[in-house]
Amino acid sequence: xxxxxxxxxxxxxxxxxxxxxxxxxxxxxxxxxxxxxxxxxxxxxxxxxxxxxxxxxxxxxxxxxxxxxxxxxxxxxxxxxxxxxxxxxxxxxxxxxxxxxxxxxxxxxxxxxx
Amino acid sequence: xxxxxxxxxxxxxxxxxxxxxxxxxxxxxxxxxxxxxxxxxxxxxxxxxxxxxxxxxxxxxxxxxxxxxxxxxxxxxxxxxxxxxxxxxxxxxxxxxxxxxxxxxxxxxxxxx
Numbered sequence: 275x276x277x278x279x280x281x282x283x284x285x286x287x288x289x290x291x292x293x294x295x296x297x298x299x300x301x302x303x304x305x306x307x308x309x310x311x312x313x314x315x316x317x318x319x320x321x322x323x324x325x326x327x328x329x330x331x332x333x334x335x336x337x338x339x340x341x342x343x344x345x346x347x348x349x350x351x352x353x354x355x356x357x358x359x360x361x362x363x364x365x366x367x368x369x370x371x372x373x374x375x376x377x378x379x380x381x382x383x384x385x386x387x388x
Numbered sequence: 389x390x391x392x393x394x395x396x397x398x399x400x401x402x403x404x405x406x407x408x409x410x411x412x413x414x415x416x417x418x419x420x421x422x423x424x425x426x427x428x429x430x431x432x433x434x435x436x437x438x439x440x441x442x443x444x445x446x447x448x449x450x451x452x453x454x455x456x457x458x459x460x461x462x463x464x465x466x467x468x469x470x471x472x473x474x475x476x477x478x479x480x481x482x483x484x485x486x487x488x489x490x491x492x493x494x495x496x497x498x499x500x501x
Contacts, residue, residue, distance in 0.1 A: 278431075305487055315475055315494040317432075322486060330486050364431055368487055376422060377489060379431040 277301050280365050280380040287355060288388050294351045295383045297365030305329075305370045306348035307377065308340060311362040320363075323348055324370050352385075360387045390415040390482050394492035397475075401468055401499050409463040409476055409495045411452075417483030421445075421454055421461040426475040426494070435463075435476070468499045 278299045287293055299306060307330070308320040322330035323342040337353045352359060362384050366377040395410040413419065420439045424432040436445030441456035450465045461478060478492040 307487075307489075309489075315426075315496075317477065317491040317494070319488050319490075322488065330488055366432075370487055376434040376437060377487070379424075379433070381429075381431040 278365055278367055278378050278380040280363075280383050282383060283381065284384050284386075286386045286388065289355055289357060291355050292351070292353045293355060293385070294349055295363055295365075295385075296347070296349045297380060298347050299365075299367040299378070300346065301367055301369075301378060303367040303369045303378075304345050305368050306342065306345070307366040307368075308348065308350050309364040309366065309379075311364060311382070313361070317364070321348075321350075355385075355387050357387050360385055390419065390480060390490050392478050392480055392490055392492035394476075394478050394495050396493075396495070398496040398498055401497070403470055403499055403501050404467045405499075407463070407465040407468045407472075407497065409478075409497070411461045411463065411478035411492055413459050413461065413478075413480050415459075415480055415482055419480040419482050421452070422479045422481070422489070423450070423452055423461070423463050424477045424479060424491075426477065428474070432477065468497070470499045470501055473497055473499045 305324045307322045321340040326342045339351045342348045362382045365380040368377040391414045422437045423435040425435045436447045438445040438454035444453045475494045479489045
C-alpha cells in the first residue's frame, strides 16, 4: 500500500563505512528525488532523476552516488561516511509535466554516524 | 536564486487558539506554493497548495492564500487541536521544469490542551 517506501528506516554506522539507502515508489511517477534534512529540520534537495536520467545534482560531495535502475527505484550510496552525513534522508516522487502535482515523500531514513 | 523564509519557531498555542505561520518567498517567474506538514517520526505530507496568484489552498481547516503583491503564503487555522502539533514547511516549486522544491526552514507548532 505504501506509496514511497525507503529502507532502512534507521541506519547507525561508523565513520569511514560505505552504506546504501533504497527507495521505491508504486505511484507510477517518472521523477524521484533525494532530500537531506539536517538536525535543525532544514530540508535541501540533493538529487533528482527523471526516467533514470539525472536532472538535478546540487553541490553534493561525490561520496554520494545515486543510482536509478528503473523509474520506480532511486537508491543512494554513500562512501566513506563522515560525521556531517548524520541526517534524515527523504526520498520523494512526482510526475513531471503533470501540472503542479505535489511530490510524495517517504518516511525518511535516519542516518547516525558514530 | 529562489528562496523561502518562514517565521521562527517554536510556536506554542493552547487548543482552539488561532494559528498563523508566516511564509514569504523570492522567486523569478510564477512559482507554485505548498505547505507540507511533518508529524513526529514521519515523512512530509502535502497539506495544501496554490498554483497562481490569489488562489487559496485549503485542507483540514488550514488555509493559505497566494499573495503575489506581498510574495507571501501565510498558513492559518481558526482553531488548532493537540493533533496539529507538528513541523510545518512552506515550499515553492519554481517555473523551471526540474520539479525541485525549495523549502523554508520549518516551523514547529506545539498545541497544549
